[in-house]
Structures are given as C-alpha cells and as structure tokens.
Amino acid sequence: MNEDTVKGQWKQIKGKAKEVWGDITDDELTRVEGNADQLAGLVQERYGRTREEAEREVKDFFDKNRGPY
Template sequence: MNNDVIAGKWKQLAGKAKAAWGELTDDELTRTEGNAERLAGLIQERYGKTREQAEKEVRDFFDRNP
C-alpha cells in the first residue's frame, strides 16, 4: 500500500494500530499521520525493538489491513 493511501485511511487504521501496539497513545498514533517510518520509530522506541523488527511489523500491519 502506498503512503498516500495509508495517510488517507489512517483514521480508520489507527484503531487497529492501537490494538496491535497498545502501549502507543492515541496522540502518538495521530501524530504519525499514517507515516510508516514514524510509526516504526515509535514502536522501536516504546518496545525496544531493532529498526528492522519495527519496520517489518509495520509492513506486515499495512499488508494485513489494506
């Protein structure tokens, strides 16, 4: 899914993202605006994952939620 489509559908996907990464706040998810890099950075920081792990989780999330 391309970044424009993700940003456009982000309000719908934010709830699913909250379920997937419950430690992220609603404000943090809103600020990402569906930007995969920002979301991966938050996941990396909050969950102590490597950049590669966080990016893979985000890619998998967007692939499962077209």
C-alpha cells in the same frame, strides 16, 4: 503499501494500530498520520525492537489492514 493510501485510510485503521501497539498513545498515533517511518520509530522505542524488526512489523500491519474504506 503506498504511503498516500495509508494516510488517507489512517483514521479508519488507527484503532487497529492501537489494539496491536497499546503502549503507543492515541495522540502519537494521530501525529504519525500513517507515516510508516514515524510509526516504526515509535514501535522501536516502546517495544525495544531493532529498526529492521519495527519496519517489518509496521509493513506487515499495513499489508494486513489495507482495504477499501
């Protein structure tokens, strides 16, 4: 997914991200503003995933939640 598109839709999908990754705070989700690399870093840190696992998880999340907002 195009990162610019994610940033534009981030406010709409941030709540879904909170449902998936409840250990990441609202403030942290606001700060990443849809940046996949930053979000993957938080997922890696909070959930003990490898970098590759976190990147794949974030990519899958964005792919599932893209849509017309």
